[in-house]
Amino acid sequence: MSSTNLTFANRDAHRAWLASQARLPAGFRVGTTRFDFTPVEAPKPARMTITLIALDRPTPDFAAVFTKNAFPGAPVIVGRQRLAEPTLGAIVVNNKISNVCAPGGVATSERICAAAGKLLELAGTQVLPSSTGVIGWTLPEPAIVGGLPQAAAALASGSILPAAEGIVTTDLYPKIRRADLGGGSIVGIAKGAGMIEPNLATMLVYILTDLAVPRAELRAMLARVVEPSFNSISIDSDTSTSDTVVVVSSGKVPCADFAAFEAALADVCRDLAEDVVRNGEGVRHVIRVAVRKAASVELARALGKAVVNAPLFKCAVAGNDANVGRLVQAIGKHVGAHAPGTDLSRLRARMGGVEIFAQGVFQLDPTKEAALTSHLRGAELYTSKPTADGIFTATVDYPPHERCVEIDIDLGSGTAEATVFGGDLTHEYVSENADYRS
Amino acid sequence: MSSTNLTFANRDAHRAWLASQARLPAGFRVGTTRFDFTPVEAPKPARMTITLIALDRPTPDFAAVFTKNAFPGAPVIVGRQRLAEPTLGAIVVNNKISNVCAPGGVATSERICAAAGKLLELAGTQVLPSSTGVIGWTLPEPAIVGGLPQAAAALASGSILPAAEGIVTTDLYPKIRRADLGGGSIVGIAKGAGMIEPNLATMLVYILTDLAVPRAELRAMLARVVEPSFNSISIDSDTSTSDTVVVVSSGKVPCADFAAFEAALADVCRDLAEDVVRNGEGVRHVIRVAVRKAASVELARALGKAVVNAPLFKCAVAGNDANVGRLVQAIGKHVGAHAPGTDLSRLRARMGGVEIFAQGVFQLDPTKEAALTSHLRGAELYTSKPTADGIFTATVDYPPHERCVEIDIDLGSGTAEATVFGGDLTHEYVSENADYRS
Numbered sequence: 001m002s003s004t005n006l007t008f009a010n011r012d013a014h015r016a017w018l019a020s021q022a023r024l025p026a027g028f029r030v031g032t033t034r035f036d037f038t039p040v041e042a043p044k045p046a047r048m049t050i051t052l053i054a055l056d057r058p059t060p061d062f063a064a065v066f067t068k069n070a071f072p073g074a075p076v077i078v079g080r081q082r083l084a085e086p087t088l089g090a091i092v093v094n095n096k097i098s099n100v101c102a103p104g105g106v107a108t109s110e111r112i113c114a115a116a117g118k119l120l121e122l123a124g125t126q127v128l129p130s131s132t133g134v135i136g137w138t139l140p141e142p143a144i145v146g147g148l149p150q151a152a153a154a155l156a157s158g159s160i161l162p163a164a165e166g167i168v169t170t171d172l173y174p175k176i177r178r179a180d181l182g183g184g185s186i187v188g189i190a191k192g193a194g195m196i197e198p199n200l201a202t203m204l205v206y207i208l209t210d211l212a213v214p215r216a217e218l219r220a221m222l223a224r225v226v227e228p229s230f231n232s233i234s235i236d237s238d239t240s241t242s243d244t245v246v247v248v249s250s251g252k253v254p255c256a257d258f259a260a261f262e263a264a265l266a267d268v269c270r271d272l273a274e275d276v277v278r279n280g281e282g283v284r285h286v287i288r289v290a291v292r293k294a295a296s297v298e299l300a301r302a303l304g305k306a307v308v309n310a311p312l313f314k315c316a317v318a319g320n321d322a323n324v325g326r327l328v329q330a331i332g333k334h335v336g337a338h339a340p341g342t343d344l345s346r347l348r349a350r351m352g353g354v355e356i357f358a359q360g361v362f363q364l365d366p367t368k369e370a371a372l373t374s375h376l377r378g379a380e381l382y383t384s385k386p387t388a389d390g391i392f393t394a395t396v397d398y399p400p401h402e403r404c405v406e407i408d409i410d411l412g413s414g415t416a417e418a419t420v421f422g423g424d425l426t427h428e429y430v431s432e433n434a435d436y437r438s
Numbered sequence: 439m440s441s442t443n444l445t446f447a448n449r450d451a452h453r454a455w456l457a458s459q460a461r462l463p464a465g466f467r468v469g470t471t472r473f474d475f476t477p478v479e480a481p482k483p484a485r486m487t488i489t490l491i492a493l494d495r496p497t498p499d500f501a502a503v504f505t506k507n508a509f510p511g512a513p514v515i516v517g518r519q520r521l522a523e524p525t526l527g528a529i530v531v532n533n534k535i536s537n538v539c540a541p542g543g544v545a546t547s548e549r550i551c552a553a554a555g556k557l558l559e560l561a562g563t564q565v566l567p568s569s570t571g572v573i574g575w576t577l578p579e580p581a582i583v584g585g586l587p588q589a590a591a592a593l594a595s596g597s598i599l600p601a602a603e604g605i606v607t608t609d610l611y612p613k614i615r616r617a618d619l620g621g622g623s624i625v626g627i628a629k630g631a632g633m634i635e636p637n638l639a640t641m642l643v644y645i646l647t648d649l650a651v652p653r654a655e656l657r658a659m660l661a662r663v664v665e666p667s668f669n670s671i672s673i674d675s676d677t678s679t680s681d682t683v684v685v686v687s688s689g690k691v692p693c694a695d696f697a698a699f700e701a702a703l704a705d706v707c708r709d710l711a712e713d714v715v716r717n718g719e720g721v722r723h724v725i726r727v728a729v730r731k732a733a734s735v736e737l738a739r740a741l742g743k744a745v746v747n748a749p750l751f752k753c754a755v756a757g758n759d760a761n762v763g764r765l766v767q768a769i770g771k772h773v774g775a776h777a778p779g780t781d782l783s784r785l786r787a788r789m790g791g792v793e794i795f796a797q798g799v800f801q802l803d804p805t806k807e808a809a810l811t812s813h814l815r816g817a818e819l820y821t822s823k824p825t826a827d828g829i830f831t832a833t834v835d836y837p838p839h840e841r842c843v844e845i846d847i848d849l850g851s852g853t854a855e856a857t858v859f860g861g862d863l864t865h866e867y868v869s870e871n872a873d874y875r876s
Contacts, residue, residue, distance in 0.1 A: 040803075041800075041802045041803060041804065041807060042804065042807060043804055067774070068774040068775060068778075069767065069770040069771050069774045070769070070770040070771075070772075070773035070774035070778065070780070070782055071766055071767065071769065071770030071774075071782065072770075098763075100763065100766070100767075101766060101795070101798060101799050101800055102799060102800060103799045103800075105799075134761070134763055135761075135763025135764065135766060135767055136761070136762055136763030136766070136800045136802060137763070137802075311749075311863075311867075311871070312871055315867070315868055315870075315871030315872045316871065316872065318868065318872045319871075319872030321872065323572070323573075323574070324574055325536075325538065325572055325573025325574030325575070326573065328509055328538070328539060328573060328574070329507065329509065329538075329573055331508070331509070332507040332508040332509030332510075333507050333508075334508075335508035336505075336506040336507045336508035336509075337506060340506075340508065342508070344508055344509070357539070360539060361539050361540060361541045361543075362479075362539055362540060362541075362574045364479045364574060364575075365478075365479065366479065366480065366481055369479060369480060384828070385828070386824060386828030390822070390823070390824030390828065390830070390865070392828070392865075425749075425868060425871075426868060426872075427828070427830075427865055427868050427869070429749075429753070429868075430753055430756065430863060430864060430865050430867075430868055431865070432753075433749070433750050433753030433754065433757075433863075434753045434754065434756045434757030434759065434864075
């Protein structure tokens, strides 16, 4: 579960809280610019935001993990090369178009880095690029290069909020999480909100810190903390071609306790990951599946993902329908297909603390059904309501609470455990994605 | 593609065609009965249909394949045992409740078989049970046993249509496919319509023939023909706990040509499988993915399923949005996760005959986008239209045509191929499944 248990009454309350979390670590500045353009492949007006994150001084201490999709975007290809560079000085991000398998995409990405670097007195190889948005379209390179001076002119220390707002696509609200420790801070921002089954990962995440953690330690820590955070969530089982998580240290503040830093980094990552789910496309319920006493962490995590990716169970949750038969179906499907030797006779399953399955059979009655329905209603983020023309859009642009649909699966046959976060499957998801590009 | 290319202007035209296909093979009778009852776990009125399929004389020549879900329903557990019995005399099917992991479910199933057997002068072990519907609820055994005499009294040779209508749950229309050969026939019926990723399989399928094919040959043929038919479809990636495909021969007509019989059986299975997709819950587009020049049939089929199970691509298809970036994402996700050694540089992809991807990059322009949109519109089964309260239900109760969204993926690195069928992800699917039990 989130390390926080926040509630927000409205957008203003949420934005005020974001502002309170947004102070940049020492040594960083962010700036953005926005412009209209026309995609080559689909001649309709579109809008793009460029976000620049710049270090006061290039740093050797940065880490990044990228998508495992076999068609990585051009910025991911470039980003993997950047890991071998001695220092990083800036990050340049565009939304709206993801630059995946576009003709000449890598060269375009490199030219944008070079142009950004020139403005910041950096080599292009000191700039990490990211792009997110429609797959298949071509970046409007002249418009981006033309907009970079404005983004550079806007660079300011103080707040990371402009960057958190600049990198989003279909996100309902910006996402910021921070930890303050040892006289410094760790501040992370994330872009969701669809094509989310990080492996790793379906989103863009940038985590900045002024605490001095050397490159090798930072990379080892990132590899560890992404597993229980960004690699344990799934909105829709789709793995983006652009997923990127970057951690950059400006080294301004000595770090006395690496273990405390890693724990704080893990918290920031876990909370951002949960934020990404909570703001997933069309998500009206966050589903948390804790799998315990499994033979391996891999089985526990895969089983949790099988549950949060089972469309029929997700639809039932959307409807506040405690159709736990579909939950058991999802468990049985995964085990039957991927772990057929697993002994399921000791399986115990709970939803919202209510035992629903034990000793090989369902444990249901009308009283329990009512309790389950009440639990589902309590975890709902907002009520679904269509417009007159049958389009469903989210009725909140802030996270009203952090309650989840709580599923506990005890396999009774091992010592490993894992927790996975996912969302329900709603009309809002379909409305969002049946008409995203137009 | 279907071996037929049918179109129907309305329900009556479709029902007339079904009636023309419905003649029972010699040696079989079917009868149904329907009654209201109250589920123990959810005290609301419900309706159940019992379908009996009886042979004039018990036959040793029957075959069946069942779900691989690790929580098989009680009828599947019993059905697997029946395969060892010397003869089969009848099949008893109920809809509405699936009898999965219900306390005492296997004993209940056996008692229902015994009661049906008694009416038909058979041992209970000569009766194959099937149940489909809500998982987790308990069968109303007294009501079922009480209804069996009426179903037995209704037994009639002539038409299989009552059985095709009796076994459905959320299906929009009955499904019948037949082949006439060698003086006999093969007639199959299928129940969809959700929790469909047969492995094998998410549905109930009964195929009756009067052609005499001995048990061993029949079982070997069934094992072969389910792979390119029922094991090559997916509505929602969910694997039911009740999937069952049964083939029964009454042996009334000598079979002179086993190869011709198997080819006809394969056609009936393929067409029924495609029917199940076409009538899948909320399906408004059937998506056919042909994967060619793959390293193995397994890779080809898994890649096809990855495409038809990619939620974002399915949503785009629902919206007649040629968002082929999501198609490539789905391919890349599968290959990245499951076949990372695959060389994708020779991948060529087409939609509706239009080349969209080759030589590592998208091949798109506004003319092609228009052609793709037109192809998607042409494959739409019906237009989505919500009711005033935002509930989406199918506006057809017959299959208007058999056109598909045609995806061709050429991996350029092998000789294997497979074709997979799936559906889009629509508001109708969500409406159906967020409120199925109430």
